[in-house]
Amino acid sequence: AQSVSQHNHHVILSEAASLELGCNYSYGGTVNLFWYVQYPGQHLQLLLKYFSGDPLVKGIKGFEAEFIKSKFSFNLRKPSVQWSDTAEYFCAVKNTGFQKLVFGTGTRLLVSP
């Protein structure tokens, strides 16, 4: 069964610092990959997604992620974080052709001003 690992459970950064959140998945076949963000007290919103093509995906709010198939990874990056990026970030994976998303356990990011 598909599984998703997010190794960083809590990350604390100062404003303007660079961010990289790790995400690894287990299934070796063709996958679709997603990063969702959940701001405090709100629902999950899609940051970016990868289906095919350029493995470097750009999303909203300056976020990007790189799909590295050989490493089963889809790490999220942002060159300079802002206080408003404080949120929980979830990586999710689904096998192509299927609808079920498997979520990681999430990473709580705290950005101090």
Next chain:
Amino acid sequence: DAGVIQSPRHEVTEMGQEVTLRCKPISGHNSLFWYRQTMMRGLELLIYFNNNVPIDDSGMPEDRFSAKMPNASFSTLKIQPSEPRDSAVYFCASSSTGGGYEQYFGPGTRLTVT
């Protein structure tokens, strides 16, 4: 579009009572998902429907939980009887196969069982 609509937003009930959570998916979406989020277990998929038919209910914790989707614009998740360990935020999400399976989440229902 109003997005995925869930009601109620907050529910406080006593142990043993029946709880019904409601969801209206985005118009035109043909898949609907129910998730539960807790601090201990994170985000768990409970059940999902495709074209109103339950496809995978392996995440439903036990027989006290049931879900229905009588038509394309409405779904319910029922807990009977409720227990304190059911306290969580329950999210509904919908997606469209034509939209690349991206799931759109509702605002959630925060359930507290005392």
